[in-house]
Amino acid sequence: MTEDKTPPTEIKTAEMCDSCAGIQQNWRKAKGHPELMQGTHRNVAHKHGTVTVTKYRCERCGTLWEYENNKVNRQAGWSVLVR
Secondary structure, eight states, X not given: OOOOOOOOSXXXXXGSOHHHHTXXXXXXXXXXXXXXXXXXXXXXXXXXXXXXXXXEEETTTOOEEEEEEOSSOTTOEEEEEEX
């Protein structure tokens, strides 16, 4: 039998602090929380134009986040990179 080596698409909320677990993922207008420290940002070209993607790190639990500010895609928003 072959072992499934695909990574899970979402991190278990038990590994995150309460503030990170409360962030609504994949929704552009969702709020972050005060302990997220902004990191680098990059511009990504899409068919409809350029989109800014910014990395954040939670100072409390260490979760790495990305926020895609894509005004065309309402489901862009927050996504977890690494716990």
